[in-house]
Amino acid sequence: MASDGFYQKEVLDNGLVILTEKMPAVRSVSIGVWIQVGSRQEEQGQAGISHFIEHMVFKGTEKRTAEEIATAIDSVGGVLDAFTSREYTGFNAKVLGEHLSLAVDLLADLVLRARLDPGDVEKEREVILQEIKMVEDAPDDQIHDLFTQTTWGDHPLGRPILGRRETLRQIGRDDIVHYMDRHYRPDRVIISVAGDLDHQGVVDLVAAAFGGWGGRARCEASAPPVSRITAVNEDRDLSQVHVCLGVGGLAYAHRDRYTLSVLNTILGGGMSSRLFQNIREKRGLVYSIYSYTASYSDGGLLVVYAGTSNDHYQEVVGLIQGEFRAIRDEPVISTEFRRVKDQLKGNVLLGLEGTSSRMTRLAKMYMYFDRCFGLEEIIQGIEEVTPERLHQLTQSLFDGGACTLASIGRILQVSPSGQTT
Numbered sequence: 001m002a003s004d005g006f007y008q009k010e011v012l013d014n015g016l017v018i019l020t021e022k023m024p025a026v027r028s029v030s031i032g033v034w035i036q037v038g039s040r041q042e043e044q045g046q047a048g049i050s051h052f053i054e055h056m057v058f059k060g061t062e063k064r065t066a067e068e069i070a071t072a073i074d075s076v077g078g079v080l081d082a083f084t085s086r087e088y089t090g091f092n093a094k095v096l097g098e099h100l101s102l103a104v105d106l107l108a109d110l111v112l113r114a115r116l117d118p119g120d121v122e123k124e125r126e127v128i129l130q131e132i133k134m135v136e137d138a139p140d141d142q143i144h145d146l147f148t149q150t151t152w153g154d155h156p157l158g159r160p161i162l163g164r165r166e167t168l169r170q171i172g173r174d175d176i177v178h179y180m181d182r183h184y185r186p187d188r189v190i191i192s193v194a195g196d197l198d199h200q201g202v203v204d205l206v207a208a209a210f211g212g213w214g215g216r217a218r219c220e221a222s223a224p225p226v227s228r229i230t231a232v233n234e235d236r237d238l239s240q241v242h243v244c245l246g247v248g249g250l251a252y253a254h255r256d257r258y259t260l261s262v263l264n265t266i267l268g269g270g271m272s273s274r275l276f277q278n279i280r281e282k283r284g285l286v287y288s289i290y291s292y293t294a295s296y297s298d299g300g301l302l303v304v305y306a307g308t309s310n311d312h313y314q315e316v317v318g319l320i321q322g323e324f325r326a327i328r329d330e331p332v333i334s335t336e337f338r339r340v341k342d343q344l345k346g347n348v349l350l351g352l353e354g355t356s357s358r359m360t361r362l363a364k365m366y367m368y369f370d371r372c373f374g375l376e377e378i379i380q381g382i383e384e385v386t387p388e389r390l391h392q393l394t395q396s397l398f399d400g401g402a403c404t405l406a407s408i409g410r411i412l413q414v415s416p417s418g419q420t421t
Contacts, residue, residue, distance in 0.1 A: 007362060007372050008199045012211055015187030019362040019372065020202050021194040023355060029100050029195035030355035032092035033107050034363040036190075037183040039163075040086045040156045040296075041219060048128070048163015049171050049179050051084040055128060056176060057091070058082070059120040062113040072106060080106060084161055087296055088367065094356055097196030101205055108209035111184065118173045125168055132162050139242045139408040140288070140307060147244035147303060147406040148294075150232045155225045157296060185217040186210065192362040195355035224298040231405040241313045241409030242305070245320050247397050249293050249300030252368040258381040259393045260293055260302070265340045266332065267291040267323060268304055272339070274327075275304060279319050285312045297368065302397060313411050321403070328398040332387055344382050348375065 010018040038050050060066045073080040078095035080103075091110055093103035135142050145160045152158030191210070193202050227248035250260050268275040268291025275289050289306040308316045351357055352375070365372045 006374050009366075009372075010199075010203045012186070012207055014211065014214055015189075015216070016206070016210055016213070017190045017366065018203055018206050019190060019192040019366055020197055020199045021358050021362055022197055022199065023195050023358065026195050026355055027096055028094055028355050029097045029103070029193060029197050030092065030094045030359040031100065031103050031107065031191065031193045032090050032359050032363055033111055034190040034192065034367065035089045035091075035111070035184055036087070036188040036367060037217070037219070038085045038087045038089055039159055039161045040222060041183060042156065042159070044154075044156075044159075045167060046171060046175060046179070047159050047167040048161075049167075049175060050089055051161055051163060052124070052128060052168065052171055053176055053180060054082045054084045054089055054091075055124045056116055056120065057110040057114040059124060060115045060117065061109040062115060063109055069106065069109070072102065076102060078103065082110075086157055086161060090363075092356070092359070100193075100197065100202070104205045104209050112210070112213060114180075116173055116176055121171075121173050121176065125171070128162065128168060129165060132165065132168075135162065139236065139238060139240075140305075143242040143244050143305065143406060143408050144303070146232070146234060146408065147246065147404065148301065150230060150406045151227050151246070151248070151301060151404045152225045153228055156222050157225045157299065181215075182218050185215045186213045188217040188219070190363045190366055192359045192366075194358035194362060225296075227299075227301075227404065229402045229404055232407075233411055234408045235410060236408055238409045239309075240307045241310050241407055241411055242307050243313070243317060243320075243405070243407045244303050244305050245317060245403050245405050246291075246301055246303035247403050249302040249397070250295060251298050251300055252295040252364075253297075254295075254300075256389065256393050257295070258378075259385045259389045260300075261344055261382070262337075262340055262385045262390060263327065263393060263397075264291050264293050264302065265344055266327060266336065269340075270343065272343075274323050275306075275320065278323065279306070279316060283319075285316050285319070289316075310410050310412065313407070313409075317405065324398050324403065325401070328394040332390060337387060337390075341382055341385070345379055348378055348382075 007019055007021045042049055058066060058069060073093065076095055076099040078093060078099060080093045082091045091107050093107060095103045149158045191206055250256055267273060268289065275291060279289055280286050286306050286308045291304045294301045304320050306316050306320065352361060362372055
């Protein structure tokens with residue numbers, strides 16, 4: 001067992017990593033089974049299979065029907081959930097501390113003993129196809145996938161996590177079993193737990209439920225993504241044009257990650273950000289506008305989203321480009337710099353008050369840094385960002401002045417690229 005202040009770690013003989021953080025003031029506990037496989041690891045002809053599996057495990061196991069799974073967690077007032085991302089898949093539960101053993105048993109049942117009935121495969125395929133239609137009916141969601149695909153093209157990180165209709169129709173039960181056999185192995189799994197817990201008690205529960213799981217994952221790493229500078233519009237008769245404009249960002253563990261957080265907060269991280277104040281509050285051209293970062297093991301994105309009328313589309317795009325130029329070429333005044341740092345620190349502290357967020361933080365830190373670090377290190381990292389480092393980063397990210405532009409809606413003209421020079 002290893003301990004590093006706020007968390008404890010145990011590695012089982014099969015390679016599975018257990019991370020715990022005790023939170024004495026809470027009654028609940030959150031537990032997550034994090035499998036380091038996502039849409040990035042999929043072959044092109046099986047795009048969407050990771051998300052398909054996430055759905056399928058809830059359809060029933062060797063021990064429980066789908067209804068019995070739902071009843072078991074509902075009977076103790078708990079929550080059972082799952083998600084798929086581009087680099088990992090998560091299954092998690094939140095219960096009162098006294099019901100942790102049930103949560104461990106349920107999660108082990110889902111991950112290790114899913115029934116994968118052929119009839120359920122066919123039914124769930126239709127459910128996912130409906131989910132794709134739902135996303136397509138929400139252009140403010142769909143635009144982010146379109147931007148990622150536009151930027152990274154055929155790279156696995158550029159594919160939609162839900163997959164595509166043509167690939168989903170080809171996935172059968174044998175494909176799912178083979179994929180799980182290849183990737184669902186304990187050496188690629190982290191189980192993180194935070195809340196009302198005893199570390200050794202957690203280790204004993206997890207070892208009993210997952211200790212007999214064997215084998216090693218067979219994964220092939222893809223090359224890092226390379227961002228393209230281009231523009232695309234999906235012409236649709238909508239009342240707004242939904243726009244994403246951005247550039248390549250940084251990998252999750254990049255040394256300038258805190259500087260990127262400061263940059264993102266200045267641009268579009270809240271109501272006091274430049275984009276919100278200048279484009280919404282002062283000009284009234286949008287209702288929603290913000291920036292965000294997406295970071296992965298070897299690459300990332302910095303993106304601005306805006307929804308506006310087609311009459312204001314060109315003006316809004318030009319104003320966003322102007323903000324990129326301004327932060328690249330003009331020094332940030334000290335009062336704004338100080339305010340943004342305090343905002344970031346407050347966001348971090350407030351965001352980690354719950355057991356679910358603490359559980360998630362443990363797993364992500366270990367995945368991308370091979371260690372976990374405390375809030376003090378994060379706060380120090382934010383404080384160490386200087387105007388000089390911010391200037392260097394903006395010069396790097398906005399070098400040449402061109403951006404990738406994706407939009408959904410009816411516009412008069414599509415620019416060949418998002419020029420900001």
